[in-house]
Amino acid sequence: MTEKDARRAIERVLFTKDDIAAKVRELASRIDVDYRGKDLVAVCVLNGAMIFFADLIRAMSVPAEVDSVCASSYGNGTRSCGTVTFGKDVGTDIRGRHVLLVEDIIDSGLTMAALTEELKKREPASVRVCALLDKPSRRVNGFTADYTGFEIPDEFVVGYGLDLGGKYRCLDSICVLAREKSE
DSSP: OOHHHHHEEEEEEEOOHHHHHHHHHHHHHHHHHHHTOOOOOEEEETTHHHHHHHHHHHHHOOOEEEEEEEEETTTTTTOOOOEEEEEEEEESSOOTTEEEEEEEESSSHHHHHHHHHHHHHTTOOEEEEEEEEOOOOSSSSSSSEEOOOOOOOOHHHHHTTTBBBSSTOOOOOOOEEEEHHHH
């Protein structure tokens, strides 16, 4: 899919690359304050958060070891299927260390609740979650992120790492996908 084809599938831009860059800097500043002097492991939730993660850790001034994990409740659809599947696991020993999970979007809350509970079994000093996007209207549990960029309505979004079946990740803005494309 070309960039031009991807743009035609977009209903509207929700957040521009400038909006996102400003929010990333704001989140990084908050994280810097909270983790100053602490042993931090920043963990990217693949694949959707990889672009956000890269921008966020470069904007942070606190040092962090980086790792990644793969967990999802989406598959290739636009709604959570309700079952969390784990792919790649964190390879870093997190016992006694502070863990910051970096996620693209919190929708149902199932993935993050399952992932944080799994990591807590490894006895870290703390586990916190930073999500660029939050869709509270879709939450099926009480999960909330510690750091949230933007709250969004119940619409399917793509771009800046977010995808539909592996497509649209390359967009530099966060966009609402035209309804016929997302159903």
